Amino acid sequence: MKCRKCGAKAAINMRQHKLALCKQHYLEWIPTQTQRFIEEHHMFSPEDRILVAVSGGKDSLALWDILTRLGYQADGLYIGLGIDSGFGYSDKSLHFCQKYAEDHRLSLIVVDVKDAYGSTIPQLNEKTPRGKDKPCAVCGLSKRNIMNRVARDGDYDVLVTGHNLDDEAAVLFGNTLNWLGSYLLRQGPVLEADHPGLVRKAKPLFRFYERETTAYALLRGIEYIYDECPHAEGAKSIYYKEVLNQLERNRPGTKLIFYLNFLKAKEGGLFAEQAPETDPLNTCLTCGQPTSSPEQCAFCRLVERSTP
Ligand code: AMP
Ligand code: FES
Ligand code: ZN
Ligand code: ZN
Numbered sequence: 001m002k003c004r005k006c007g008a009k010a011a012i013n014m015r016q017h018k019l020a021l022c023k024q025h026y027l028e029w030i031p032t033q034t035q036r037f038i039e040e041h042h043m044f045s046p047e048d049r050i051l052v053a054v055s056g057g058k059d060s061l062a063l064w065d066i067l068t069r070l071g072y073q074a075d076g077l078y079i080g081l082g083i084d085s086g087f088g089y090s091d092k093s094l095h096f097c098q099k100y101a102e103d104h105r106l107s108l109i110v111v112d113v114k115d116a117y118g119s120t121i122p123q124l125n126e127k128t129p130r131g132k133d134k135p136c137a138v139c140g141l142s143k144r145n146i147m148n149r150v151a152r153d154g155d156y157d158v159l160v161t162g163h164n165l166d167d168e169a170a171v172l173f174g175n176t177l178n179w180l181g182s183y184l185l186r187q188g189p190v191l192e193a194d195h196p197g198l199v200r201k202a203k204p205l206f207r208f209y210e211r212e213t214t215a216y217a218l219l220r221g222i223e224y225i226y227d228e229c230p231h232a233e234g235a236k237s238i239y240y241k242e243v244l245n246q247l248e249r250n251r252p253g254t255k256l257i258f259y260l261n262f263l264k265a266k267e268g269g270l271f272a273e274q275a276p277e278t279d280p281l282n283t284c285l286t287c288g289q290p291t292s293s294p295e296q297c298a299f300c301r302l303v304e305r306s307t308p
Pocket of ligand 1: 052078080167
């Protein structure tokens with residue numbers, strides 16, 4: 001297989017685009033495409049201050065790398081979840097974020113959940129009524145609260161995450177299987193800050209397949225944590241990814257078409273009647289973030305419950 005641009009040996013073949021590229025041209029193609037998606041979806045502009053949520057994995061570190069190569073001002077945010085599972089998952093993840101930041105002279109903000117709130121994510125989870133279950137729901141709730149708070153306090157214009165097409169298509173698949181209209185309505189590459197105290201969110205890698213972001217990270221020599229979160233095993237999202245991969249194997253491009261046609265349908269008004277009643281949101285008395293609860297947001301209640 002040869003590079004379409006220069007005829008050298010191809011490093012990657014993207015069947016869904018009928019495009020093979022050598023290492024050099026692939027490493028140019030990814031940022032050029034990312035820039036196109038940023039502009040098409042009005043994600044942010046060169047003057048904006050960006051906060052990149054980095055987990056130590058390939059996607060978010062690749063995203064930080066791409067944005068800084070494109071000339072954007074992007075600081076990193078790592079949230080220490082306190083997940084060990086016998087191999088120091090969180091410590092290892094922090095190590096790769098710090099290494100990337102140091103090697104590229106970038107600023108990394110670190111929030112350790114245990115230091116900041118007194119308990120790790122698994123400890124916070126134990127205090128919930130479903131404390132025997134996996135901590136993923138508590139983890140998601142905590143990450144969303146902390147990411148928004150840090151972005152708001154630091155006056156960032158936008159918070160970006162490393163979600164790729166496989167992630168987004170799997171969420172879409174789950175939402176569609178259950179016809180969750182209001183979730184479908186909110187799913188997309190940009191989440192507007194539609195309430196004071198909320199920061200805009202964007203997912204600039206949403207059109208790249210996971211194998212494309214992996215290839216980018218490897219070819220750029222980015223060091224990242226290979227392990228998945230130990231609690232992810234058996235998660236529904238992984239099962240949905242496998243199902244979509246089977247479809248993709250027989251028909252390259254299935255995932256991309258599924259997701260892009262969903263965005264088109266949404267633009268055309270599908271699910272618009274699912275728009276939730278716009279009850280005015282309250283402000284959490286503890287963290288000052290918007291919440292539908294009357295006094296404290298779900299995260300602050302969780303933290304309070306775990307405080308002796
Ligand atoms: P995940 O939900 O683990 O698939 O991660 C999705 C995205 O959330 C990643 O690409 C990161 O941008 C962000 N993220 C996940 N975990 C962390 C973390 N511990 N600290 C900061 N950002 C994270
Ligand atoms: Fe949060 Fe796995 S439980 S990353
Ligand atoms: Zn080439
Ligand atoms: Zn709160």
